[in-house]
Amino acid sequence: MSAIDELPPLRDVIRTHGLSALKSLGQNFLLDLNLTSRVARTAGALEEMTVFEVGPGPGGLTRALLALGAKRVVAVERDSRCIAALNEVAAHYPGRLEIIEGDALATDFAPLAAGGRACIVANLPYNIGTPLLVGWLSAEPWPPFYESLTLMFQREVAERIVATPGTDHYGRLAVLTGWRAVARIAFDVAPSAFVPPPKVTSSVVHIVPRPVPLACDRRTLERVTEAAFGQRRKMLRQSLKSLGIDALALLEAAGIEPTERAEQVPVEGFVALANALVTLRAGQAPRQSVSPASS
């Protein structure tokens, strides 16, 4: 029995079900239920929420979410060895835990929320953390199906998510995040908290979507940040040439100095660049010839 429920301690669960950690699946388990409860509390009130969890593993965070009152947890786990252990958690919380054996990268969470309130909470496998986040931040339509993301990343990735202009970590991920959401690092977690311990410190990041981000086409914004940060030490008048457009005209239209570098430009500046790019391209597009209506 553990401190938060009547289920066996996680070490016993791991031993009983033979869940030796696999590096290929990014398995670094949290066995301290006080810590998993802290992660779950960071997500806020859960009573009315469907909580999506990626990679429940032996179920430490899953149990914390359920013990804290989550209305429903939908957990997607790729490792079939974990399913029997998770079924025991589901039996302890009848009707509140759905387990999906599959790849989170290939899972469309939005329909599973069925229009109800939802959030995402996960101790993410490191190898797929950034693609999952980019996918959730790229959701259409916006605002998305989730009210918040509470996610464990390597500290270095967490710093790239919350970075502000003028700092070394500021780049494409910070612009996408800052455009669509407000993000903060809630707390750090030492390597010793995990089994097996990873090489680096981790951080829990809390992300809340902006209801109305600045108007902008997401793909164009991505194209602009890719060009700008692709040569981040160069001035924008140089780096934006890769867009195949008059970079000086683009910068002038966006109201940005040609001598600025990508890392100095705030999110609003990139939005202005994306919108100016759409306008300039529309001006360059060959006029459609109007053919007479066929009789």
Ligand code: SAM
């Ligand atoms: N939530 C557990 C915890 O906190 O102890 C385990 C976290 S562990 C860092 C990452 C988990 O994600 C593992 O259980 C792993 O099997 C699972 N996983 C890895 N790749 C996955 C994928 N593509 N889709 C779903 N789960 C995945």
